[in-house]
Amino acid sequence: MDIQSIKQRFGIIGHSPLLDRAIDIARQVAATDITVLINGESGVGKESFPQIIHNLSARKHGPYIAVNCGAIPEGTIDSELFGHEKGAFTGAHESRKGYFEVVNGGTIFLDEVAELPLSTQVRLLRVLETGEFIRVGSSKVIKTDVRVVAATNVDIPEAINRGKFRQDLYYRLNTVPIFIPPLRERKDDVVLLFRKFAGDFAEKYRMPQLELDESAKQMLMNYRWQGNVRQLKNITEQISIIEESRLITAANLQKYLPADNRSLPVLFQKENPSGEFSEREILYKVLFDMKRDIGELKKLVVAIIDQGGVSHELQREHQPIIAQLYKEHHETRNDQPLVEVQPRVDHPDIETLYTSEVLDDSLSIQKKEIDLIRRAIEKHGGKRKNAALELGISERTLYRKIKEYEL
DSSP, X not given: OOHHHHHHXXXXXXXXXXXXXXXXXXXXHTTSOOOEEEEOOXXXXXXXXXXXXXXXXXXXXXXXXXXXXXXXXXXXXXXXHHOBOTTSSTTOOSOBOOHHHHTTTSEEEEETGGGSOHXXXXXXXXXXXXXXXXXXXXXXXXXXXXXXXXXXXXXXXXXXXXXXXXXXXXXXXXXXXXXXXXXXXXXXXXHHHHHHHHHHHHHHHTXXXXXXXXXXXXXXXXBOOTTHHHHHHHHHHHHHHHOSOSEEOHHHHHTTSOGGXXXXXXXXOOOOXXXXXXXXXXXXXXXXXXXXXXXXXXXHHHXXXXXXXXXXXXXXXXXXXXXXXXXXXXXXXXXXXXXXXXXXXXXXXXXOEEOHHHHHOOOOHHHHHHHHHHHHHHHTTTOHHHHHHHHTSOHHHHHHHHHHHTO
C-alpha cells in the first residue's frame, strides 16, 4: 500500500515531506515485530500510527488495544497491564487478566509511556526482552506474544538524566523511532486541515462551510500551534459555531488566537516541571550576558578615548561595569597590567582603572560559566541552594558543575 492510500484509509491530511517520511517508516516496519517508539508533541496525531502498523501487519486479525499510561493511577497500573490474583490487594475479589494477557497475538499501544512508574518500567522491560510477566500477587510466569508500539511527547533522554525513565527500557523501545512533526513545521498543511475540519463541522451543525480569505490563511500559517492539530480543530469548531459571517478574515481569526503565540524568532523555553534549566539554556544566558557586557565596554572605551579620561557623567552611566571591572582586575590580574587608564584630575576619588582583564579575558563559554558559578557561591556564602536559585538552575545541576569544574 502506497503512502497516499494509507492517508486516505486512516484519514491523515497533509503533504509535508516530514509527515510522508513518518508514514513510510510505519509502513515499512509494519511487516516486522520490531518495537516502535513514536515521538511528537501533544496533539500531532500520534494515535494514528500504531493503527497503521497494526493493520498493515500479520497481526491485523489479532486484538489491538490502546492504553493511556498517564491516565491510570500509579497504584493500579501494574494490575491493569499484567493482571492480578484474587486477594493480591484490597479490593481484588477475583483474579483478573491484564492487557498483555488479553492482547496475546495482537498489538498494544502504550501512549504516554514516559508516565509509567519505575517499578512498572522494570516489568515492561522483561516483557519486551523475554515475552514473560507475572501477575500481581502471583509467582507463576505467563508467556505472551504481543507487539508493543509506544508513544510519548516527553524528551526521554532528559527524563533519563532526571532519573524518571530507565535507559535500558528506552533503548529497547526505541528500536525504530518515528517522529511526527509539529503543525508549525507543516505550514502548508494548516489550511488543508482547517478546510477539512470546517467541512466536518458544517455537516455536523448543518450550516454553510467556513471560507478563509488570504489574510486569514497567512495568519493560520504563521501561528505556532502549541496544541497542534487538536488545537486547530477546536478553534475551527469555535469559529464555525460563533461567527455569523462564513468568510473568515484575519480580524475574525485574531479573536480566537492568543496574541503571544505568533511564530516569531524568539527563544522558546520548554516547560520543565522540576525547574531545572538545560545546559543549552545556561549557554544562552551566558552569551547574552557577554554580549551586553561587551556592548557596554565598547561604549566605555570609545568615550574614554574621546574624552581623555573617565568623566563624572561616564561614571554615573557605567558605574556597574566600572565597578565590576575594577573588582575582577584586583581578584585575577597578573603582575603588570596591559593598559592603565588614569581618571580625570577633577575626580580624584576614582581609583586607577585597569583594563587588563578586558583585553586578556578569554571568550571561553566554559570559563564564563565557571566564573558565574564561583561568584554565585561566594555571594551566598557557600550555600548551594541559594546559589542555584541565583543562577536559574537546579541544585543538582549546580552540584554536578562544581564537581565537573573542581570548584
